[in-house]
Amino acid sequence: MSPTDQSVQVGLEVLETREWLDSLDYVLEHGGAERAGRLLQQLEMHTERSGYRLPFSATTPYQNTIPPSKQPPFPGSQALERRIKSLVRWNALAMVMRANKRQEGIGGHISTYASAATLYEVAFDHFFRAQTPDGDRDLIYFQGHASPGIYSRAFIEGRITEKQLENFRRELAEGGGLSSYPHPWLMPNFWEFPTVSMGLGPIQAIYQARFNRYLENRGLKPCHQGKVWCFPGDGEMDEPESLGAITLASREKLDNLIFVINCNLQRLDGPVRGNGKIIQELEAAFRGAGWNVIKVIWGTDWDQLIEKDRDGLLVKRMGEMCDGQYQKLFVETGAYFRKNFFGTDPRLLKMVEHLSDEQLAKMRLGGHDPIKVYAAYKAAVEHRGSPTVVLAKTIKGYGLGESGEGRNITHQQKKINDAELMIFRSRFGIPIEDESLHDAPFYRPPDDSAEVRYMRERRKQLGGYLPERKMRAPKLEPLGEEVFEEFYSGAEDRKVSTTMVFVRMLAKLLRDPKVGKLIVPIIPDEARTFGMEALFRQVGIYSSVGQNYEPVDMDTLLYYKEAKDGQILEEGITEAGSISEFIAAGTSPANHGINVIPFFVFYSMFGLQRVGDLAWAAGDQRAKGFLCGGTAGRTTLAGEGLQHQDGHSHLLAYPIPNLRAYDPAFAYELAVIIREGIGMPEGAREGILRGMYRFRAAQQKESKLRAQLLGSGAILQEAIKAADILQEKYNVAADVWGVTSYKELYRDGNACERWNMLHPDEPQRTPFVNEQLAETEGVLVAASDYVKALPESVSQWMPRPLIALGTDGYGRSESRAALRDFFEVDAKHIVLATLTGLMREGKLDAAAVKMAVTDLGIRPDKPDPFAS
Ligand SMILES: Cc1ncc(C[n+]2csc(CCOP(=O)(O)OP(=O)(O)O)c2C)c(N)n1
Numbered sequence: 038m039s040p041t042d043q044s045v046q047v048g049l050e051v052l053e054t055r056e057w058l059d060s061l062d063y064v065l066e067h068g069g070a071e072r073a074g075r076l077l078q079q080l081e082m083h084t085e086r087s088g089y090r091l092p093f094s095a096t097t098p099y100q101n102t103i104p105p106s107k108q109p110p111f112p113g114s115q116a117l118e119r120r121i122k123s124l125v126r127w128n129a130l131a132m133v134m135r136a137n138k139r140q141e142g143i144g145g146h147i148s149t150y151a152s153a154a155t156l157y158e159v160a161f162d163h164f165f166r167a168q169t170p171d172g173d174r175d176l177i178y179f180q181g182h183a184s185p186g187i188y189s190r191a192f193i194e195g196r197i198t199e200k201q202l203e204n205f206r207r208e209l210a211e212g213g214g215l216s217s218y219p220h221p222w223l224m225p226n227f228w229e230f231p232t233v234s235m236g237l238g239p240i241q242a243i244y245q246a247r248f249n250r251y252l253e254n255r256g257l258k259p260c261h262q263g264k265v266w267c268f269p270g271d272g273e274m275d276e277p278e279s280l281g282a283i284t285l286a287s288r289e290k291l292d293n294l295i296f297v298i299n300c301n302l303q304r305l306d307g308p309v310r311g312n313g314k315i316i317q318e319l320e321a322a323f324r325g326a327g328w329n330v331i332k333v334i335w336g337t338d339w340d341q342l343i344e345k346d347r348d349g350l351l352v353k354r355m356g357e358m359c360d361g362q363y364q365k366l367f368v369e370t371g372a373y374f375r376k377n378f379f380g381t382d383p384r385l386l387k388m389v390e391h392l393s394d395e396q397l398a399k400m401r402l403g404g405h406d407p408i409k410v411y412a413a414y415k416a417a418v419e420h421r422g423s424p425t426v427v428l429a430k431t432i433k434g435y436g437l438g439e440s441g442e443g444r445n446i447t448h449q450q451k452k453i454n455d456a457e458l459m460i461f462r463s464r465f466g467i468p469i470e471d472e473s474l475h476d477a478p479f480y481r482p483p484d485d486s487a488e489v490r491y492m493r494e495r496r497k498q499l500g501g502y503l504p505e506r507k508m509r510a511p512k513l514e515p516l517g518e519e520v521f522e523e524f525y526s527g528a529e530d531r532k533v534s535t536t537m538v539f540v541r542m543l544a545k546l547l548r549d550p551k552v553g554k555l556i557v558p559i560i561p562d563e564a565r566t567f568g569m570e571a572l573f574r575q576v577g578i579y580s581s582v583g584q585n586y587e588p589v590d591m592d593t594l595l596y597y598k599e600a601k602d603g604q605i606l607e608e609g610i611t612e613a614g615s616i617s618e619f620i621a622a623g624t625s626p627a628n629h630g631i632n633v634i635p636f637f638v639f640y641s642m643f644g645l646q647r648v649g650d651l652a653w654a655a656g657d658q659r660a661k662g663f664l665c666g667g668t669a670g671r672t673t674l675a676g677e678g679l680q681h682q683d684g685h686s687h688l689l690a691y692p693i694p695n696l697r698a699y700d701p702a703f704a705y706e707l708a709v710i711i712r713e714g715i716g717m718p719e720g721a722r723e724g725i726l727r728g729m730y731r732f733r734a735a736q737q738k739e740s741k742l743r744a745q746l747l748g749s750g751a752i753l754q755e756a757i758k759a760a761d762i763l764q765e766k767y768n769v770a771a772d773v774w775g776v777t778s779y780k781e782l783y784r785d786g787n788a789c790e791r792w793n794m795l796h797p798d799e800p801q802r803t804p805f806v807n808e809q810l811a812e813t814e815g816v817l818v819a820a821s822d823y824v825k826a827l828p829e830s831v832s833q834w835m836p837r838p839l840i841a842l843g844t845d846g847y848g849r850s851e852s853r854a855a856l857r858d859f860f861e862v863d864a865k866h867i868v869l870a871t872l873t874g875l876m877r878e879g880k881l882d883a884a885a886v887k888m889a890v891t892d893l894g895i896r897p898d899k900p901d902p903f904a905s
């Protein structure tokens with residue numbers, strides 16, 4: 038075709054397209070969206086029947102799902118809300134900057150909240166309900182590393198002190214501090230859901246929404262207006278857990294569930310989909326799964342342009358450009374924008390000829406525009422029949438100036454320079470003078486200011502402040518002995534597996550008039566393996582739609598019975614889903630004020646090994662319930678392969694401080710454990726090549742007081758310091774050992790033991806650890822940055838008793854020095870442990886050790902890190 042023919046062709050196409058569009062507009066106007074939809078379907082069918090294959094597309098054009106004509110009016114004061122949002126932005130930035138000025142490297146994130154501020158603020162002012170009219174409440178899964186913004190708002194609301202804000206990531210500081218991320222364990226009156234381990238928020242939110250329906254359908258939860266909101270990052274959506282359960286949400290028609298994905302096009306290192314478009318990719322995934330998808334891409338500034346775009350040129354151009362290039366546009370000038378975005382077609386250039394470069398550069402994205410975000414949330418809240426996902430386009434580090442906004446390094450940025458601070462201050466209208474700016478002081482308007490009054494009034498209208506965690510259910514009464522009595526006496530010489538006993542116990546509990554209804558059995562498709570099928574019939578399997586088919590085994594006694602009020606949660610083959618459900622149930626006393634007792638019964642190998650991070654999150658949020666590993670024990674489960682033979686799940690239980698792990702042998706042991714578990718009284722918490730080398734020998738050869746200090750990793754330095762202190766202040770000669778691998782020492786020790794056992798008449802081998810320490814003198818002290826179980830696992834081969842120091846317990850966000858003091862693994866605690874050992878050997882008296890406690894500056898009443 039000649040160029041002239043080509044342009045004639047294009048001209049004809051434009052005309053043809055216009056005619057079709059005009060016709061469609063007519064139908065939309067006179068017949069409505071439904072008629073238009075039917076017509077389009079017929080056109081599609083007609084094309085297919087004529088033998089043409091239309092390209093499949095799960096996406097819609099790269100534009101807002103809600104057109105301006107369908108936008109509701111914005112109900113609040115935009116001006117005041119912008120003021121409040123600016124103040125929240127400021128303090129969020131200031132808390133991270135100040136923390137890092139005081140101590141380099143303490144960390145924190147400024148760019149994530151900067152991109153998400155509008156997404157949160159619109160929700161706080163208009164949507165998040167601390168209490169719904171029917172007494173329910175919304176449950177919010179905040180994006181973990183957006184926490185500075187959430188703290189900042191609570192500060193302006195007056196719920197968090199300036200001191201606490203000052204001590205962001207300094208939780209052990211005087212006056213208390215704030216944890217880096219949402220941790221209910223650390224801030225039990227504030228955070229409800231730990232989310233920062235990517236992907237755990239989304240899957241937990243889905244199962245939370247499902248569990249709420251379960252409670253409602255079983256009549257345990259009378260109210261149902263609450264929504265579950267989850268705010269993941271676009272990078273986070275790559276986690277299998279993020280997308281892995283989305284079909285469950287649509288299958289279950291969870292219209293009580295709203296995802297808001299902050300699509301700032303960036304993750305930690307760089308673009309999420311530089312060569313693609315994350316919003317379109319997510320749209321396809323969620324639409325394909327049956328979700329209601331609302332895209333919020335362009336801000337109000339774009340409305341006029343899009344409205345004039347009758348031929349769809351602009352929207353086509355919007356859809357062509359990949360995310361990496363969009364990111365480039367965000368950091369460039371208006372002139373660049375004009376040339377590289379609109380410059381591909383003279384007609385596009387014409388569209389924006391009335392706009393200056395400066396105006397072009399300021400064209401806002403949808404996720405930064407409260408009007409667009411409000412419209413999306415309102416549509417999400419009102420939508421019925423399926424869950425909703427809002428895909429909001431934003432800029433990472435929005436407002437942080439030249440060095441932060443949209444840059445690849447922005448995620449790790451902890452501060453901005455004075456000039457940028459000044460621009461930020463002026464852009465967001467923060468009333469702080471130039472002279473004070475350098476320190477980034479906090480700013481809170483007075484209680485009677487229009488801003489504080491407005492935000493408090495909004496929260497009052499929405500039922501109170503958020504987030505707020507508290508125990509909303511009364512304490513469970515301990516169960517009477519009579520339930521368990523039959524198990525105390527045993528099975529009269531009959532050998533019964535603990536799994537079988539457990540199932541009998543569970544069946545009995547389900548029949549108990551007091552707690553029966555509260556029991557929530559959760560099974561990932563293995564009930565028959567454990568002999569639990571009788572429960573199908575006894576209490577039914579939960580199904581939100583009942584049973585729409587005649588089960589094949591209907592004529593048997595124990596048929597597969599599904600029911601709307603069924604009690605068993607048969608989750609299918611998803612351990613991640615099942616434990617998420619377990620978490621929802623186990624936190625229900627706090628979140629809903631409803632006491633339930635979840636029993637998650639799994640093939641033991643597929644417990645902690647499979648879903649360790651979720652189990653950790655369960656501990657963090659204080660979930661209560663029973664994790665029951667059936668068919669446990671490496672040698673007990675004969676016949677199955679390596680993927681089934683669990684001999685280590687108890688070791689995997691070590692790191693979770695508030696998980697109690699038992700390996701019961703008898704029915705009565707199991708009975709005692711379960712009875713104790715249900716009615717446990719509050720506050721009852723009872724819980725380098727071959728591996729080592731001598732790093733340094735003591736210089737002082739003639740002292741009678743001697744010690745062997747074993748240090749590992751970063752803590753080896755503490756052991757060296759301790760040896761110096763011991764020598765200088767206490768006349769103790771201490772050798773220092775570097776232990777590179779307790780596991781190797783353990784493996785070697787066991788290998789020797791085994792060989793010796795099998796070769797009784799040959800010279801016996803000595804474990805390496807014993808060989809190393811046999812000729813030494815003095816007390817043995819080990820310290821590492823890991824749990825005490827590591828050194829203790831090899832103490833059996835040491836010539837003398839070992840005192841182990843380690844980091845058992847939940848961590849804190851703090852400086853290294855404060856943390857090593859907190860966990861008692863620093864030099865002074867190693868010194869104290871050594872002196873204690875010498876006292877036990879009778880070489881020092883108690884008074885001398887007591888004096889050392891004082892001299893070393895150790896507080897004897899400091900909390901036990903294992904239990905705090
Ligand atoms: C399981 C897991 N892996 C890695 C990280 C470390 N990490 C924290 S934030 C982040 C990037 C998040 O990007 P995105 O989800 O897009 O959030 P954004 O900050 O852009 O809103 C990473 C990799 C983590 N928190 N959890």
Ligand SMILES: [Mg+2]
Pocket residue numbers: 270271272299300301302303304309
């Ligand atoms: Mg991102």
